[in-house]
Amino acid sequence: MVVVMEQAARASEVAALVAKVESMGFRVHLMKGEERTLVGVVGDGRPLDRGQIEAMPGVDKTLAVLRPFKLASREMHPEDSLIALNGSKVGGKKVAVIAGPCSVESRSQLLETAHAVAQAGATALRGGAFKPRTSPYSFQGLGVEGLELLAEAREETGLPIVTEAMAPEQIPLVAQHADVIQIGARNMQNFNLLQAAGKAGLPVLLKRGMMATIEEWLMAAEYILSQDNPQVILCERGIRTFEPSTRYTTDINAVPAVKSLSHLPLILDPSHGTGNWEYVTAVARAGIAAGADGLIVEVHPRPQEARSDGAQSLRPEVFEELVRQVSQVAVAVGREGPIRP
């Protein structure tokens, strides 16, 4: 339920309401808007006497939140959420472009990529130090050394770091080096990991599971939000369909659907969505045209030598062109690109 306070409600009236609701065993999430305060009330499904709440001083009305994902829902939080990322914001007018290699492979590979994407206008640097690989014999990432290299790349370029944690016990280490914790598609329903990431207090980039419905994805976001961490960025990265000619199928429909159901920012991953570098720029343009708040794109200085996802990685000059084109599309749909087109 959302309790809408009167425009003239006093702070003491809001505090009295919060105390009352908490004493009844419900959790409260305060949202102070420009004009009025909304109080989100979340419980375990037990009914709450709306008449009793509406009778309290300063309360205008109550609204039921019908969706099972309460904190993630737009019913609960009508305004778009903005997530601060090192001076810029994800979810605002300006679209964000996170770029970098699939995996951190070496110091020279990472720094070369980091400088190139920074130069092209990227908002943040991505790179996996812990890699979820289908085969146990494939490169699993450099681990701690990879995290240290990412921190060094941030020092050199000023770009904030987005990197994946695969297990709850990795969270403290990842949080020490990262600006955003990525939860991979294969871990979208690893509920212990979601709760641990939520507790770290950093923004969390939550990828959609390859076989997850939008509702399951938003329920996964709810696990993070319910740790009192409002900083969740959703990432559509393609789902499994019957179509084998691309790696996954980018669910463009998910962009307007999620923007309508949720206040959380949503970015698109055209690299994993297509699996083919030749399709990445076109799908990136489509994502921004459809209303995504940004992109996450794999870039490698020598894709043919990449230890993971080389086939979908862009060479730096191709990435630069992607940023140019995406910036034009952003302007065409009333947004701003990472660069002035």
Ligand code: PEP
């Ligand atoms: C990645 O970002 O490199 C990755 C492994 O992505 P996903 O979890 O979407 O497969």
Ligand code: MN
């Ligand atoms: Mn990858």
